[in-house]
Amino acid sequence: MAHKSNFTGDPNAHPISKFSNSMTGSCLCGSISVTIHDSELFSKPRGHLCHCANCRKVSGSFVSANMAIEKEKVTYEDKSGMIKTYEDYDTGSGNCMKRLFCGNCGSPIMSQPEIFPNMYIVKMGMFPRIPQPECESFAAHRHEWQGKHDGLEQYAFVRGQKKLGEE
Template identity: 25%
Template sequence: MSRRTLAGRCYCGAVHYVVADDFAYALNCHCSDCRRTTGSAFKSFAGIARERLTITKGAEDLLIFGEENANNTHCRHCGSLLFSVVREGAYVHVAMGTLIDDPGIRPSAHIFVGSKAPWFTITDDLPQYQGHVVPSDAPPD
């Protein structure tokens, strides 16, 4: 278990969080939902057990789209996507762009490239998957 924690925050600074630097996996998602919620070509995210992330400032400023155990959590003021609650509420997918500190993990693949933005070209050598993939080192659902 990692003792190092990473700090993260939204664009306007209303919401801050800490998360253990002990992510199980990291991916670049090109699905249309991730593109729309981030306003970019893809969302780089790192997955970790939900209880490993703690809101340290601005819990009352969260805007949640979805249900308790399946949602996208944003800042109510600036709209920054902070994380997504997934896998029946067991995990969060932290939007890596909101991390202040450098995590010890890097994305290992591109997923949902079958629906990627037509104007974006993937230029790295990471594996590309047409749909969803669960990394081999990720805990089972």
């Protein structure tokens, strides 16, 4: 196994100014790269933290850092033919959520929601920096030991619908 000599997990090693028009990330093995083409990645809060069970499973963590973004703003390259798709019908709407991942290293890449055919939900963990999120979805499913993220809108379940604590 080759060690990457330029490896760094420190987001501060990647100045935000580097991403004024786009940002590229990759899966763990480097077979798949994704570029978000957007000049507002770091000019305002973007993306969301999702606490639904499916996103937690896909991320392998207690929350998934996601960005719902228009398809035309995303390009991806699969130079080794490693993209695999899992069709997830165990969703709140019952509609299919195609979950793309690397068949070699298992890294989650993005989701393609059937209910929003013009959007991708890009998994932000593969990027050198993650924009400050604007909200949390499925906040009602947060673990009691999690700290609160100040300034984030908290939706009880689906983003854009009832906020946490609203009757």
